[in-house]
Amino acid sequence: MIKKLVLKNFRNHEFIELKFEKPFVYIHGINGSGKTSVLESIYFCATTKSHRTADEKELILRNEPFMQIKLTTDEDRYDIVLSKNGKRASINGVEKRKISDFIGHLRVVMFAPEDLDLIKGSPSNRRQFLDLEWMQLNKNYLKNLNTYKNVLKQRNSLLKKIGVDDDYTFLNILGEQLFEAGSEIIKERILFIEELNRYLEEIYPLFSNHKVKIIYEPDVNEKGFKNYLQKQQKQDILYQTTLSGPHRDDFYIDFNGFDAKSYASQGEQRLIVVALKLALLKLIEKKTSKQVVLLLDDVLSELDLEKQELFLKHLPKEHQILMNSALPVQGDHIQMIHLKKEI
Numbered sequence: 030m031i032k033k034l035v036l037k038n039f040r041n042h043e044f045i046e047l048k049f050e051k052p053f054v055y056i057h058g059i060n061g062s063g064k065t066s067v068l069e070s071i072y073f074c075a076t077t078k079s080h081r082t083a084d085e086k087e088l089i090l091r092n093e094p095f096m097q098i099k100l101t102t103d104e105d106r107y108d109i110v111l112s113k114n115g116k117r118a119s120i121n122g123v124e125k126r127k128i129s130d131f132i133g134h135l136r137v138v139m140f141a142p143e144d145l146d147l148i149k150g151s152p153s154n155r156r157q158f159l160d161l162e163w164m165q166l167n168k169n170y171l172k173n174l175n176t177y178k179n180v181l182k183q184r185n186s187l188l189k190k191i192g193v194d195d196d197y198t199f200l201n202i203l204g205e206q207l208f209e210a211g212s213e214i215i216k217e218r219i220l221f222i223e224e225l226n227r228y229l230e231e232i233y234p235l236f237s238n239h240k241v242k243i244i245y246e247p248d249v250n251e252k253g254f255k256n257y258l259q260k261q262q263k264q265d266i267l268y269q270t271t272l273s274g275p276h277r278d279d280f281y282i283d284f285n286g287f288d289a290k291s292y293a294s295q296g297e298q299r300l301i302v303v304a305l306k307l308a309l310l311k312l313i314e315k316k317t318s319k320q321v322v323l324l325l326d327d328v329l330s331e332l333d334l335e336k337q338e339l340f341l342k343h344l345p346k347e348h349q350i351l352m353n354s355a356l357p358v359q360g361d362h363i364q365m366i367h368l369k370k371e372i
């Protein structure tokens with residue numbers, strides 16, 4: 030359980046210290062008081078990524094040289110500093126030079142309005158979800174993903190230099206390496222989606238009678254990928270890039286036999302994504318013995334009252350939940366934190 034969070038120069042928070050005393054913490058305050066930023070800082074501490082920006086400079090309070098997040102759980106102390114020189118991260122005072130040694134220690138699952146991009150957004154949003162979540166649970170996946178990215182980069186830069194009549198020896202060596210890592214990625218993604226579906230099938234009926242399922246859409250299957258790399262070199266040379274492979278994979282959510290993107294309502298889409306996140310939480314619980322922190326950013330909006338109640342009723346009891354909203358809620362088991370607008 031997270032006990033304490035200290036932020037320095039994180040977005041609008043010049044300095045804030047929050048103590049979490051109950052497993053269910055509800056952060057409220059007016060628009061712009063920094064509620065999302067608090068959840069974002071915890072997410073950043075777990076993943077070293079922001080859920081809402083790829084430009085990390087945005088996280089540093091304007092005109093300040095750095096930001097710092099200090100987070101204390103029952104067991105560990107996490108410290109991460111971000112400046113224009115990059116990130117420095119440590120656990121219990123020991124610096125983790127490799128970010129992969131830092132990621133995955135503190136386990137969080139976040140729902141944020143941006144997650145609706147899992148349905149509405151581009152394939153890259155969905156691949157990012159697969160990769161970020163699965164690499165935290167599976168070091169082998171992280172290794173293959175890194176290898177794949179490196180080899181793909183090398184292969185694409187070679188494709189810019191050679192002509193169709195040149196010797197393909199080096200291109201084929203890179204093709205073999207790409208296949209080796211890529212075929213593992215395809216297998217792992219099938220496995221991840223199968224496992225997620227198992228929990229989604231349990232969770233979604235708690236909220237609705239509709240049927241939902243994640244459908245993996247690999248750009249090519251393993252066999253097709255091998256064939257492609259062995260036989261379609263000319264096409265890649267002409268286009269100067271690798272046109273096929275897991276870097277073009279996608280998935281969609283099947284909603285009663287149709288793509289949720291065009292058939293599910295706004296509220297239904299939100300509910301699907303929330304259920305997907307709860308399924309992920311179950312999966313993490315199964316794979317690791319660690320407690321997971323559930324971060325819920327503005328989760329209730331667009332849900333009707335009945336769905337809001339169902340959602341609150343079915344929230345997992347075994348995990349710490351940090352939730353925010355512009356509206357206050359009540360309950361003895363809830364710790365309320367009221368944020369005031371600082372800037």
Ligand SMILES: Nc1ncnc2c1ncn2[C@@H]1O[C@H](COP(=O)(O)OP(=O)(O)OP(=O)(O)O)[C@@H](O)[C@H]1O
Nearest residue numbers: 040041060061062063064065066087088089090091
């Ligand atoms: N780098 C930064 N420096 C200073 N202020 C920032 C920075 N980044 C964001 N802000 C401001 O911080 C404020 C807090 O944003 P945040 O999204 O956390 O608020 P919120 O309480 O979740 O709001 P809402 O209820 O509208 O969702 C906003 O006014 C935003 O403009």
